[in-house]
Amino acid sequence: MNIHRVVRDLVTTSRVPPLQSKSLRVVEDDGGDLEVALDPVGAKPGDFVITMRTSAARHATGDPTITTDLTIGGIIDHWSEERWRA
Amino acid sequence: MNIHRVVRDLVTTSRVPPLQSKSLRVVEDDGGDLEVALDPVGAKPGDFVITMRTSAARHATGDPTITTDLTIGGIIDHWSEERWRA
Amino acid sequence: MNIHRVVRDLVTTSRVPPLQSKSLRVVEDDGGDLEVALDPVGAKPGDFVITMRTSAARHATGDPTITTDLTIGGIIDHWSEERWRA
Amino acid sequence: MNIHRVVRDLVTTSRVPPLQSKSLRVVEDDGGDLEVALDPVGAKPGDFVITMRTSAARHATGDPTITTDLTIGGIIDHWSEERWRA
Amino acid sequence: MNIHRVVRDLVTTSRVPPLQSKSLRVVEDDGGDLEVALDPVGAKPGDFVITMRTSAARHATGDPTITTDLTIGGIIDHWSEERWRA
Numbered sequence: 561m562n563i564h565r566v567v568r569d570l571v572t573t574s575r576v577p578p579l580q581s582k583s584l585r586v587v588e589d590d591g592g593d594l595e596v597a598l599d600p601v602g603a604k605p606g607d608f609v610i611t612m613r614t615s616a617a618r619h620a621t622g623d624p625t626i627t628t629d630l631t632i633g634g635i636i637d638h639w640s641e642e643r644w645r646a
Numbered sequence: 647m648n649i650h651r652v653v654r655d656l657v658t659t660s661r662v663p664p665l666q667s668k669s670l671r672v673v674e675d676d677g678g679d680l681e682v683a684l685d686p687v688g689a690k691p692g693d694f695v696i697t698m699r700t701s702a703a704r705h706a707t708g709d710p711t712i713t714t715d716l717t718i719g720g721i722i723d724h725w726s727e728e729r730w731r732a
Numbered sequence: 733m734n735i736h737r738v739v740r741d742l743v744t745t746s747r748v749p750p751l752q753s754k755s756l757r758v759v760e761d762d763g764g765d766l767e768v769a770l771d772p773v774g775a776k777p778g779d780f781v782i783t784m785r786t787s788a789a790r791h792a793t794g795d796p797t798i799t800t801d802l803t804i805g806g807i808i809d810h811w812s813e814e815r816w817r818a
Numbered sequence: 819m820n821i822h823r824v825v826r827d828l829v830t831t832s833r834v835p836p837l838q839s840k841s842l843r844v845v846e847d848d849g850g851d852l853e854v855a856l857d858p859v860g861a862k863p864g865d866f867v868i869t870m871r872t873s874a875a876r877h878a879t880g881d882p883t884i885t886t887d888l889t890i891g892g893i894i895d896h897w898s899e900e901r902w903r904a
Numbered sequence: 905m906n907i908h909r910v911v912r913d914l915v916t917t918s919r920v921p922p923l924q925s926k927s928l929r930v931v932e933d934d935g936g937d938l939e940v941a942l943d944p945v946g947a948k949p950g951d952f953v954i955t956m957r958t959s960a961a962r963h964a965t966g967d968p969t970i971t972t973d974l975t976i977g978g979i980i981d982h983w984s985e986e987r988w989r990a
Contacts, residue, residue, distance in 0.1 A: 561856075563853075563854060571722070576686060576707075577708070596696050597647070610830060614872045615873050616876055618705070619883065620834045625705065627703075627706035627719065633885065634832055636830050659806065662792050662793075665792075665805055670733075682733040701787050713784055713791045714784065715733060744979060746979045747978035748944060786959070799963045799964035801957045820939060821938060821939075861918070874971040878922060892920065895916060
């Protein structure tokens with residue numbers, strides 16, 4: 561899993577049906593690169609989260625027909641920007 | 647999911663059967679790197695879109711026998727080039 | 733999908749059974765990095781092709797028991813080295 | 819598989835159900851980049867381990883419904899920091 | 905598939921059950937980065953090999969319950985260090 565920080569919500573139109581009404585968040589990694597994650601746990605901007613990729617991302621939603629390749633799997637306790645590098 | 651901008655359509659010959667008659671778009675990321683995505687939502691050049699990889703890309707088409715590893719999943723509202731870096 | 737250029741054929745020995753007698757091509761990306769792709773469409777050296785990764789690579793062969801993680805999915809029309817960067 | 823060194827345990831809240839009560843470790847690669855791995859073998863900080871990604875990560879837990887994309891698969895004997903580069 | 909050179913064998917303890925008694929090799933790519941591959945073909949140090957990732961890696965072993973994400977699929981004939989760059 562990767563460690564990401566939630567940046568903001570994402571609003572999209574013309575979504576494919578499996579993503580309808582799902583919460584999407586823009587997340588950044590320690591280099592500032594942005595990706596979009598499906599959020600089943602209710603993370604807020606600024607939260608540090610763990611994210612899953614590939615088929616685990618679909619299963620983590622509780623419904624593997626949901627077509628995400630990046631899903632938030634939990635909010636990390638006691639993490640800060642300084643810990644992003646070993 | 648990744649954030650891509652649609653660049654242009656892509657025309658191919660000698661396609662494998664599962665891709666016959668599907669719409670393919672050349673998309674670029676924030677570094678200008680190009681990839682090819684299947685487009686089930688009708689995005690136009692210049693649109694910012696979210697894209698899915700791996701098995702989610704196949705399921706996002708509505709037909710998991712379609713052999714894509716990158717599929718457009720929605721058009722992003724209110725995004726611009728300046729937002730591509732956090 | 734990625735855009736690759738076919739460089740040459742690849743000859744291997746001691747292959748695992750699912751790859752026996754399949755055509756393999758060395759392909760390069762726009763940075764000159766080399767990978768090996770299974771070719772079900774008959775591409776020739778110099779052709780620009782689209783390639784699929786992950787489970788889509790297996791399905792694109794027409795037989796998902798074939799153990800490839802990179803498969804040529806079509807030959808691109810009207811592409812040139814200048815178009816490899818947006 | 820990749821070679822990682824275990825850095826520390828990871829505590830998270832609001833986990834998705836498939837990860838409840840699983841041991842998670844922060845691991846680093848030879849460049850110092852951090853990821854989070856599920857640990858079914860009981861590795862300790864400082865151990866060098868092999869890790870699996872993608873669907874193999876789920877299967878390596880012994881229960882493919884566990885939604886991890888990085889799982890520790892074994893502890894490496896006789897490895898040291900000097901061997902991280904060929 | 906990727907092109908790797910076999911560096912040495914890898915000895916591990918506390919392995920997860922699906923990897924018990926399988927041959928693991930440390931392999932390097934053309935940049936010297938190291939990974940670990942399961943070897944069902946009997947490659948030797950110095951051999952240039954093709955490797956498969958993702959679900960193809962599991963299927964290439966002949967038993968998809970084996971939890972590898974990188975498997976050697978064949979030994980390349982007539983390859984040398986000079987050919988690693990196009």
